[in-house]
Structures are given as structure tokens and as C-alpha cells.
Amino acid sequence: MSTRLEAPRRAPGRPRSLEADEAILEATVDVFAEVGLEALTMEGVAARAGVSKNTVYRRFPNKLDLVVSAVRCYTNVGAPPPDTGTTRGDVQALVDDLVAIVTATPMGRMLPILVAARTRTPELDLAYSEIVADKRARSAAVVRRGITRGDFRTDVDIDLVVDAFVSPVFYRLLVTNAPLDEAFRTAVVDAALRAFGA
Amino acid sequence: MSTRLEAPRRAPGRPRSLEADEAILEATVDVFAEVGLEALTMEGVAARAGVSKNTVYRRFPNKLDLVVSAVRCYTNVGAPPPDTGTTRGDVQALVDDLVAIVTATPMGRMLPILVAARTRTPELDLAYSEIVADKRARSAAVVRRGITRGDFRTDVDIDLVVDAFVSPVFYRLLVTNAPLDEAFRTAVVDAALRAFGA
DNA sequence: TAGTATCGGTACGCCCCCGTTCCGTTACTC
DNA sequence: GAGTAACGGAACGGGGGCGTACCGATACTA
Numbered sequence: 001m002s003t004r005l006e007a008p009r010r011a012p013g014r015p016r017s018l019e020a021d022e023a024i025l026e027a028t029v030d031v032f033a034e035v036g037l038e039a040l041t042m043e044g045v046a047a048r049a050g051v052s053k054n055t056v057y058r059r060f061p062n063k064l065d066l067v068v069s070a071v072r073c074y075t076n077v078g079a080p081p082p083d084t085g086t087t088r089g090d091v092q093a094l095v096d097d098l099v100a101i102v103t104a105t106p107m108g109r110m111l112p113i114l115v116a117a118r119t120r121t122p123e124l125d126l127a128y129s130e131i132v133a134d135k136r137a138r139s140a141a142v143v144r145r146g147i148t149r150g151d152f153r154t155d156v157d158i159d160l161v162v163d164a165f166v167s168p169v170f171y172r173l174l175v176t177n178a179p180l181d182e183a184f185r186t187a188v189v190d191a192a193l194r195a196f197g198a
Numbered sequence: 199m200s201t202r203l204e205a206p207r208r209a210p211g212r213p214r215s216l217e218a219d220e221a222i223l224e225a226t227v228d229v230f231a232e233v234g235l236e237a238l239t240m241e242g243v244a245a246r247a248g249v250s251k252n253t254v255y256r257r258f259p260n261k262l263d264l265v266v267s268a269v270r271c272y273t274n275v276g277a278p279p280p281d282t283g284t285t286r287g288d289v290q291a292l293v294d295d296l297v298a299i300v301t302a303t304p305m306g307r308m309l310p311i312l313v314a315a316r317t318r319t320p321e322l323d324l325a326y327s328e329i330v331a332d333k334r335a336r337s338a339a340v341v342r343r344g345i346t347r348g349d350f351r352t353d354v355d356i357d358l359v360v361d362a363f364v365s366p367v368f369y370r371l372l373v374t375n376a377p378l379d380e381a382f383r384t385a386v387v388d389a390a391l392r393a394f395g396a
Numbered sequence: 397t398a399g400t401a402t403c404g405g406t407a408c409g410c411c412c413c414c415g416t417t418c419c420g421t422t423a424c425t426c
Numbered sequence: 427g428a429g430t431a432a433c434g435g436a437a438c439g440g441g442g443g444c445g446t447a448c449c450g451a452t453a454c455t456a
Contacts, residue, residue: 011430012429013424014422015424016432017433034318035318036234036236038233038237039236041412042414043412051434052433053434053435054434055432057416062415112313112317115310115314115373120234160366160385160386163366163369163370164362166369167366167368167369167373168362170365171364171365171369174368175313178361187358188358191393191394192393194392194393194394195362195388195389196389210400210455210456211400211401211402211453211454212402212403212452212453239442240443241442241444242443250403250404250405250406251445252405256401256403260445
């Protein structure tokens with residue numbers, strides 16, 4: 001009983017390479033965003049990561065597990081809603097955050113692929129749905145606070161308000177590839193406040 | 199010179215089966231929407247169409263050509279913009295049309311796949327862009343007419359107005375899968391008119 | 397009737413990927 | 427130094443798709 005239930009000791013043998021961990025996940029995101037789920041190959045990921053295929057299989061039992069892990073890894077769920085003091089400021093922060101995520105993180109490159117792949121891969125759909133639900137909950141909290149402040153009408157459908165300032169970003173990103181510049185972002189907030197404001 | 203440049207005579211030999219033509223295109227849309235571009239196989243399309251692989255290759259030289267042809271085939275580009283007499287009626291018609299297309303035609307099933315595949319397949323991106331441009335031109339014409347009617351402010355950005363009543367539909371279709379019922383469609387039109395109306 | 401191009405079916409060579417297994421080497425613990 | 431488990435590299439069997447080629451049968455023209 002001497003070693004049982006003691007503090008977690010390091011396992012014997014050569015430890016896993018942390019650099020390999022990170023390189024594999026990054027390579028997975030890159031390849032996934034570039035070629036999609038079906039055309040992503042374990043050999044391709046290993047080569048991109050500068051790692052042997054053996055090293056990938058030692059961490060992830062199969063392709064789907066690898067991709068789901070990579071998607072989950074690169075999302076910051078659980079962030080608190082913004083609180084700038086004004087409803088306009090909060091909504092603007094939500095829009096700016098969203099644009100920042102889809103333009104400056106791997107999530108933006110993965111999103112088109114995720115949208116397509118989730119319809120036929122339950123495991124991916126689950127991870128994707130959790131992320132979307134988290135982001136929408138943040139937005140809904142801001143809208144609810146705006147209602148109590150008197151900045152939104154009391155009878156608005158919260159989902160519709162969230163749709164109003166979120167959907168144009170996704171639409172330009174996924175459908176038209178129109179720019180997401182500052183003029184656009186402020187115009188989106190402006191339109192939402194005018195459409196649902198008191 | 200007797201037969202040259204005459205009216206196009208029927209070619210000798212057994213004619214192509216029109217049923218096969220149609221079955222192949224329908225099967226391509228189905229398989230494409232279900233499994234995506236990479237996982238779509240010529241064997242799978244032929245089997246779904248009830249046709250030999252030989253018959254598919256006799257019409258389309260390769261997989262990409264087959265898919266692009268199928269996408270192009272199932273779109274009604276060139277339809278005139280609606281004219282109901284009122285700006286609200288026109289915008290509502292545009293929204294209802296869009297929802298009808300994405301819920302009741304093969305285009306709706308293909309859209310998520312197209313969004314993902316176009317980023318890495320120039321031929322698909324071209325076909326997709328032509329469709330989007332055609333639909334947006336229809337919407338822009340309605341908005342312009344609304345401005346001259348005095349129903350939209352004269353200083354609005356037409357692209358932003360189109361985004362306002364189109365993007366929620368795409369967002370719910372591609373991102374949240376929320377319902378596209380009548381209450382939603384009228385609420386979208388309502389919000390757009392309130393946000394950009396005079 | 398002769399000629400032609402389609403039809404479905406089958407098979408082929410080629411290439412690629414999956415997931416596993418084996419090496420010899422390397423890094424870390426006891 | 428002994429033991430252990432990771433590492434890179436290479437190979438394997440199995441499976442599957444691509445695009446081509448051939449077959450006898452069929453449909454249509456001249």
C-alpha cells in the first residue's frame with residue numbers, strides 16, 4: 001500500500017512530448033480547415049506536425065477523435081459576457097469579439113467546414129452545438145440586461161435580437177465574404193438597436 | 199458538300215437516355231448533399247442513379263465536372279424581383295422565396311456543403327458566386343425601389359439592408375437550425391424595415 | 397439489313413489511406 | 427546502470443476509389 005493513492009507520480013519511461021501534443025493539434029486544425037473531414041488523413045496531419053504517424057495514434061485512437069479534440073481545444077467556452085456600462089457598448093463588444101474570433105483564430109478557418117461536417121457527424125455536431133450555445137447564452141445575457149435598462153423593448157424576442165447582430169457576421173463570413181471592417185460592425189449594432197430599441 | 203452545315207441531324211447510333219441524364223444529376227445532388235465533395239464517389243452516384251459507372255463517365259469526364267454541372271442545373275438564376283405594390287410586401291416576398299428555396303429544393307440541402315467546399319474548389323466557388331450574386335441583385339433592386347418610394351432612408355447602405363433581412367435566414371439554416379416559420383419570417387422583415395425605414 | 401453509339405456489367409492497374417506492427421534510438425526514473 | 431515508454435521511420439494487409447477498357451445486348455438511322 002505504500003504508493004497507492006499517493007500524489008500522482010510521474011510515470012516511468014520517456015514522457016510524452018508536449019511539443020508534439022501542440023504540433024499535432026495545430027496541424028489537425030490546419031488540415032481540417034483546408035481539406036475538410038473526409039479528406040483529412042492521419043498521414044497528412046503527422047507530416048504537417050513534423051511527427052511520425054505512430055506518435056499521432058499513440059494520442060488519438062482514430063481520425064474522428066483527433067478532429068473533435070482539436071475543435072474542442074481551440075475554443076474558449078465559459079467567457080463572461082461583456083460589461084461596458086452601456087447596452088450599445090456591450091452589444092458592440094459582442095460583435096467585435098465574434099469578428100475577432102472568426103478572423104484571428106483557427107475557429108474562423110474551421111467554421112465553414114464545421115457547418116458542413118456537423119450535419120453528418122454526431123460527435124462533431126455535439127462539440128459545435130456546445131460552442132454555439134455558449135456564445136448565444138453570452139449574447140442573450142447582454143440583451144436581457146439591455147431590456148432591464150430600458151434600451152430594448154420589453155416585448156422583444158431575445159433570440160431575434162441576438163440573431164439581428166450576430167447573423168450578418170456569419171452571413172458575410174460564410175456566404176458573401178464581404179468585409180467585416182469597423183464600419184460594418186458599428187452599422188450592425190446600430191441597426192439592431194434601431195430595430196429593437198425602445 | 200451535300201450534308202455539311204445542314205440542320206443538326208440526329209447522330210447515328212443509339213441515342214443517350216434522357217432518363218439517365220436526369221437520374222444522374224438527381225443522384226449527384228443527393229449524394230453531394232449527404233456526404234460532401236470529397237466523399238462523393240462516381241460509383242456511389244452511379245449506384246444511386248441506377249446506372250452503370252460507364253454511363254456516368256460518358257457524360258461527365260470527372261467528378262468535379264459532374265458536381266458543378268449538378269449544382270448549376272438546380273438553380274433558377276434570372277428570376278425577376280417581386281413586385282407586390284408595397285415595399286413591405288416585396289421584402290416579405292424575398293424572404294419567403296429564400297426560405298422556400300432552402301427548405302424545399304435541393305439547393306437547401308447542398309448549401310452547407312457548398313459553403314465548405316467552395317473555399318478550396320475554384321470551379322464550385324464560381325458557380326456558387328454566380329448564384330449568390332444573382333439573388334443579391336434581385337434583393338438590391340427591391341431595396342432601391344423602396345428608397346425611391348420613401349420607405350427606406352436615402353442614405354442607407356443597400357448591402358447592409360439586404361444583409362439585414364437575408365442573413366438571419368442563412369444563420370438559422372447554417373448555424374443554429376432554429377425554425378424558419380412564418381412568425382420568424384415576418385419578424386425579420388419587421389426588424390429590417392424598422393432599422394432602415396424612413 | 398448493315399452500321400453505329402448507347403446500354404449494363406465486369407474487370408483492370410494504379411494510387412492512396414487506415415490502423416497495426418516491428419525496428420533501433422532517445423529521454424527520463426529508480 | 428537497469429528499466430521503461432516515448433520517439434522517428436518503415437513496412438504490412440486490407441479496403442476502396444479513379445479512370446479506362448472490354449464485353450454482349452440494345453436502340454436507332456440509312
